Amino acid sequence: MSQTTPSATDLEHLAAAVAAARKGRSEGGIPIGAALVVDGEILATGSNQRVQLGSAIRHGETDCLENAGRLPARVYAKATMVTTLSPCDMCTGAILLYKIPRVIVGENRTFRGAEDLLRSRGVEVIVVDDPACVQMMTDFIDEEPELWNEDIGV
Numbered sequence: 001m002s003q004t005t006p007s008a009t010d011l012e013h014l015a016a017a018v019a020a021a022r023k024g025r026s027e028g029g030i031p032i033g034a035a036l037v038v039d040g041e042i043l044a045t046g047s048n049q050r051v052q053l054g055s056a057i058r059h060g061e062t063d064c065l066e067n068a069g070r071l072p073a074r075v076y077a078k079a080t081m082v083t084t085l086s087p088c089d090m091c092t093g094a095i096l097l098y099k100i101p102r103v104i105v106g107e108n109r110t111f112r113g114a115e116d117l118l119r120s121r122g123v124e125v126i127v128v129d130d131p132a133c134v135q136m137m138t139d140f141i142d143e144e145p146e147l148w149n150e151d152i153g154v
Contacts (some may be wrong), residue, residue, distance in 0.1 A: 020045040032060035046066035061091035086113035106133030
């Protein structure tokens, strides 16, 4: 049976992703964070590093995957990607490539990514609509609209 609401543990893992996002923002970056969770354990966290590293592809989820390092397919097959913001097409592609079966999304009000594509491919997507995630992105978009537009390819 598919779960439609996050568990208390999911919310704890989202807090780790939020902490990664806030750290990234404190470094002058874009406040999007992620955590890769397997069997209730956080294997890695990451944050959008496009500004800090001058990277074209280090979004929160891809940075998290990079920080986790190479993992066997059996590990991804039981993983959950927890992210503060709805995954963009690039991050959705990484989730699908590694066959990560579950995604917890902090919020999708400020940006709605490819959630429908994930669902159409059998990925369980749970949107928390976390007020802290919404506020963090709303503040950032108000403060740095040009940087935000660059990040989402506008």
